[in-house]
Amino acid sequence: MKENKSILKKITGSREASLLIVLVVLCVVISMRSPSFLTLKSISDMLKNNAVIMIMTLGMLGVLLVGGIDISITSTLALSGMTAGMLVKYGIVENTFLLFVIAVAIGGLCGFLAGLIISKGKVLPIIATMGFMYIYRGLAYIVANSQWASAEDLGAFKEFALGSVFGINNVIIVLVICYAVFFVVMKWTKTGRMVYAVGSNREAAGISGINTSSVELMVYTVMGTLAGLCGALAVSIYSSAQPNMLYGREMDVIAACVIGGVSMTGGRGSVAGALLGSLILAIIAKALPLVGIEAIAQNTVKGVIILAVIVLNVITQRVMDKNNLKGREM
Amino acid sequence: MKKKLISVLLCVSLAATMLAGCGSEKAASSNADAGNDAGQEAPAESGSTEGGGAEGGKTYAIVTKAAGNPFNEKTADGFKEVIEASGGTAIIKHPEAPTADAQVSVIQSLISQGVDSICIAANDENALQAALEEAMAAGIKVCCEDSKTNPDSRQVFVNQAGVNEIGVALMEAVHDITGGEGQWAVLSATSQAANQNAWIEAMKKTMESDEKYSKLELVEVAYGDDEPQKSTDQTQALLAKYPNLKLICAPTTVGINAAAKVLQDEKSSVKLTGLGLPSEMAEYIGDDDAHSCPYMYLWNPIDLGRLGAYTSIALVDGTITGAEGDKFTAGDMGDYEVIAADDGGTEMILGAPFKFDASNIDEWKDVY
Numbered sequence: 216m217k218e219n220k221s222i223l224k225k226i227t228g229s230r231e232a233s234l235l236i237v238l239v240v241l242c243v244v245i246s247m248r249s250p251s252f253l254t255l256k257s258i259s260d261m262l263k264n265n266a267v268i269m270i271m272t273l274g275m276l277g278v279l280l281v282g283g284i285d286i287s288i289t290s291t292l293a294l295s296g297m298t299a300g301m302l303v304k305y306g307i308v309e310n311t312f313l314l315f316v317i318a319v320a321i322g323g324l325c326g327f328l329a330g331l332i333i334s335k336g337k338v339l340p341i342i343a344t345m346g347f348m349y350i351y352r353g354l355a356y357i358v359a360n361s362q363w364a365s366a367e368d369l370g371a372f373k374e375f376a377l378g379s380v381f382g383i384n385n386v387i388i389v390l391v392i393c394y395a396v397f398f399v400v401m402k403w404t405k406t407g408r409m410v411y412a413v414g415s416n417r418e419a420a421g422i423s424g425i426n427t428s429s430v431e432l433m434v435y436t437v438m439g440t441l442a443g444l445c446g447a448l449a450v451s452i453y454s455s456a457q458p459n460m461l462y463g464r465e466m467d468v469i470a471a472c473v474i475g476g477v478s479m480t481g482g483r484g485s486v487a488g489a490l491l492g493s494l495i496l497a498i499i500a501k502a503l504p505l506v507g508i509e510a511i512a513q514n515t516v517k518g519v520i521i522l523a524v525i526v527l528n529v530i531t532q533r534v535m536d537k538n539n540l541k542g543r544e545m
Numbered sequence: 546m547k548k549k550l551i552s553v554l555l556c557v558s559l560a561a562t563m564l565a566g567c568g569s570e571k572a573a574s575s576n577a578d579a580g581n582d583a584g585q586e587a588p589a590e591s592g593s594t595e596g597g598g599a600e601g602g603k604t605y606a607i608v609t610k611a612a613g614n615p616f617n618e619k620t621a622d623g624f625k626e627v628i629e630a631s632g633g634t635a636i637i638k639h640p641e642a643p644t645a646d647a648q649v650s651v652i653q654s655l656i657s658q659g660v661d662s663i664c665i666a667a668n669d670e671n672a673l674q675a676a677l678e679e680a681m682a683a684g685i686k687v688c689c690e691d692s693k694t695n696p697d698s699r700q701v702f703v704n705q706a707g708v709n710e711i712g713v714a715l716m717e718a719v720h721d722i723t724g725g726e727g728q729w730a731v732l733s734a735t736s737q738a739a740n741q742n743a744w745i746e747a748m749k750k751t752m753e754s755d756e757k758y759s760k761l762e763l764v765e766v767a768y769g770d771d772e773p774q775k776s777t778d779q780t781q782a783l784l785a786k787y788p789n790l791k792l793i794c795a796p797t798t799v800g801i802n803a804a805a806k807v808l809q810d811e812k813s814s815v816k817l818t819g820l821g822l823p824s825e826m827a828e829y830i831g832d833d834d835a836h837s838c839p840y841m842y843l844w845n846p847i848d849l850g851r852l853g854a855y856t857s858i859a860l861v862d863g864t865i866t867g868a869e870g871d872k873f874t875a876g877d878m879g880d881y882e883v884i885a886a887d888d889g890g891t892e893m894i895l896g897a898p899f900k901f902d903a904s905n906i907d908e909w910k911d912v913y
Contacts, residue, residue, distance in 0.1 A: 251785040264777050361612075366806065366828035367910065377810060453773040454806055455825065461774075500775065504782035510768045511736045 230476035233531040234491040237524055241495065245502040252505055259384055263376070263452060265497035266390045267292070267445040268464065272471040272493040273397045273486065274438035279472055280414040281434050282481030283340035287329055288442040288468060289461040290351035295321040296446030297355045300364035300456025303372045311375050315447045322443015323436055325351055330435030334428040348465075355458040364456040376451040386452060393441070398486045410434060415482030471496050474524050476532070495524060605857045606636040606655050607850070608665040610691070611643035616846050616913050617666055620691060623850025624664065624857075627876065631858055636660060645672035652676040656683050662857040664703075666691035674698040686860035688867070690853040696890025700860060700867030701883055703853050705844035706740070707894035711796070711820070712747025714842055714898050718818040719748075719761060719794055722839055726760035727791035730783050732804050732819075734771040734797040744796045744820075764790065769800045776803035784813060795819035801841065805829035808837035817841075823901050827910035831903045840902035844895060846913060852878060852895055867891055 246253040262269075271288055278285045295318040302308040308317065325347070332343045366373060378385050401407035412420040413430045421427045450456045475492025477484030499520055503513045607624045609617035621637045628635035638655065640647035645668045653676060655663055663680055667673055667689055677687050677698040690703040719729055731748075733741045745766060752758040764787050769776030776799060783790060784807075793808070793815060795801035801821040808815055809829055817829070817838040829838045855875035856865075865871035869891050871883040886892035901909055 249785070257781075257785065260781055264774055264781075267774075363825070365802070365822075365825040367824075453777070453803065454828070455773065455802060500778055501782075504767060504779050505785060507786070510766065513768075 230528055230531050230535070231485065231487045231491060233527060234475065234488065234495065234524070237527065238491060238495055238498070241498055241502070241520075245498070245506055248506040249502070252502060257501070259387060261497055261501040262390060263384055263386045265493065265500065266386045266452070267449045267461070268467050268471060269390055269490075269493040269497065270393050270441055270445050270448070271438075271468045272475070272489045273393055274434075274441040275468050275472050276397075276401075276475075276477055276484055276486065276489040277410055277434040278340075278438050279469075279477045279479060280410050280481055280484055281431050282414055282417070283333065283431065283434070284469070284479075285326075285329065285344045285435060285438050286341065286465050286469075287325070287344040287347035287351055288438060289463070289465045290348045290355065291322050291325040291439050291442040292446040292449060293355040293458055293460040293462075294325065294351045294358065294446070295319070295443040296450045296460055297358045297456050297458050299372070299447045300369065300450050301358055301362070303370060304362070304364040304368040304456075309371065311372055314372060315444070318447035319440055319443045322446060323440040326439015326442065327432070327436045329439065330432040333435060334431035352458070352462075355460075359456075359458040363458075364450070366454040369450070369454055369456075373451055373454040376448070376454075386448060389444075389448065393444075394486065394490060401486050406433075411482060413481075467496060470521060474521060474528070476528050496521075602634075603662075603861055604634040604636055604658075604660045605662045605854065605861070606638060606660045606664065607690075607853065607857075608638045608640065608648060608651050608655070608663060610640070610666045610668055611647070612639035612641065617691070619846035619913055620666070620850035620853065623847035624854040625850075626847075627851045627854035628858070631854075633858070635854075640668075643668055645669035648673060649676045652680055656680050656685065659683075660685060661861045662686040662688070664688050664690055664853045664857050665694070667694040667698075668692075670695050671698075686857065688853065688856050688860060690849055693886075693888070693890075693892070696886070696888055699890060701856060701865070702886060702890060702892040703849065703856055703895065704886070704892045705846075705849045705895045706898070707896070708743045708747045709751075710894065710897045711744050711842070712751045714900075715744070715794055715796060715819065716748050716751040716758065718840065718842070719792055720758060722816050722818055723761065723791045725757065728762045728764045728787055728789050729792040729794060730764050730787065730790060731766040732776060732779055732783070732793050732795040732797070732800045733766055733768050734800060736768045738771075738797075741796060748794070769795075769797075769803065771797060771799040773799060773803045776800045777807055780804040780807040784811070784815065790815050792816045792818065795821070798822050798825065798843075801838070802826065805837045809835075813837070820898070821901075822913060823906055823909040824911070824913060826901070827906050830901065830906045836903075840900055842898035842900055845899040848878065848899075849895055851875070852881070852893070855881075856893070 242253065251257055275285065298321055299314045299318045302314060302317065308314055329344055329347045332338050333340050376386050380388060409425050409430050412425055413427050417427055449460055471493035472484065472489055473479065474495055475488035477488055499517050503516060508516055605628045607621050609621055625635040625637060638651045640651050648668055652663065656679060663685055673694050674697060677694060681687055687699050688701045688703060689699045691705065693699065693702040723729060731745055733745060752761065765783065767779040767783055769779045780793065780803060783793060793804050795804050795817065796819050798821050801817065801819040802825045805817055805826060808817055818841050820843050821841045822843065826838060826841060829836055830840065832839055852875055855878065859865045859873040860867065864873045865883060867883060869883055869885050872880060874880050881893045883891045883893050
């Protein structure tokens, strides 16, 4: 009896648990209508095709936690991906690992610059990153110089996304590593806890000796680094480097965070939430064409599901707060 | 103090990036200028050797969408070739940016230069009207290629993509590759894309019009929104939903590229055709089972430019006025007729789309 209650309490008492329920319900409904959905291949396809958004969701989690936002990420992705693509196309760099390092470095630098303007220059994050959104996207076009890299130009670089270790696709391995590292860092390290501290109460964090602007600089740099990594990944996954890569998709990344219960005002959110949020988005994208919903209605259905999940999330949060208050009264 | 120093440094670095950006843009536009100069000088030589034709001394301008658009550059090459062969002077103008504003200032400079004709790939259907009307009032002949303006701003549109021609060519490909029977699907861009919908409609009409297509079953029109990720999802869904699917037809360059990758990576027996860019599709085109796309179509930008040039010449020497029913001979390209366009203006249609297969893809993949 007591145990039952605590499970129930756990379910209503945690945003992640309510998301997990949504996820399970979605999966059950979809696999009833389309049995091929829950096969290993289908899931692996889904993770691979959504890896880029899922990885950037992690970076966005950090940025949102300190109360910021970064809308320059897909431009950073395009710049680093395009650079990697052009380097392969013209045969300047052919080593896959080195290309990843270059893309990650470019991304990190992009994020670092944005972070500098925001943390040291005290510019509003949305304004600063809007500027960088145009700068980096423009630089991607300059790097491309009206050319693009397609499957034939990319040689061995595109093999990365096709290869696998122990039967698991390389892209999925990268995805899992990113999530594992973030989970540990955010939960159990000083750095992770400092991010939460700055996000929930910047002044208090500052007084207690945390260098708040350094923390801010760090989260944007990490965001850029991940976007750079995703640039190389995207080029490898789709065997195509175009300067307009993922144009406008930063919204999906932010949406994944919000669905996952990450607060837009900072301080609240978890890696598990980010994972569940981006998984729900990925499942919706994968499943809508599968279950036979009329093509023109797919976007509407997507919007309705997202809203429903968020409303459910908010209600869970209220119940949770109420319970916590009750606990205090007693 | 430290903060001030940092913000000053940041401002300086920002300004420096902007300058760097502008600098390279200038370099690009000066390259374009160099191209123009070459274009103007070359005919002077050929004019002297050939002694100039009947059109000698006339100048014909072509305005592209923007500097560095590979498709437009090929069009401009074809245009220049024909104009120079006829003894005229070709002016190739690349606007700085792919916007209507940039084209307006190019048009105005061409008016003051006093060219005889302007052939333009419009960046906006309506925004160029004032500038082009001014040009026509100054006696300059105006035609469009690649993408059109509204009927009031042009005399005739050189259309590379006749809707019916594309419908017939694609349907013929579907029939040929499937062997005349079985399930097939369409992977389009967005559900609102006007050209996509017109082509799909034309395919459906072609399918109904002939008994030989009766054993083909169009199972679904999927929309990949011209995003690689969504197109991949849609292709995978088509494969999962229809195990007997024989072919996917993607009349969009992004869609066909994404579908080709999915099919080829999965070593699927499903084949692919549609409209795609040769350079993007080179990896996937081939006759054997290792390649997902036996052949596909797109227009030929060089021929488009050449027809644009013949049209400009015919407009300037008065062979045609751009009215419906006008006929003229475009050199070795054959006879063309001006017909009514859907928007109320007139157009002429380049012809059937160009087929890219294993035999010619190597030659075209470097072109565009």
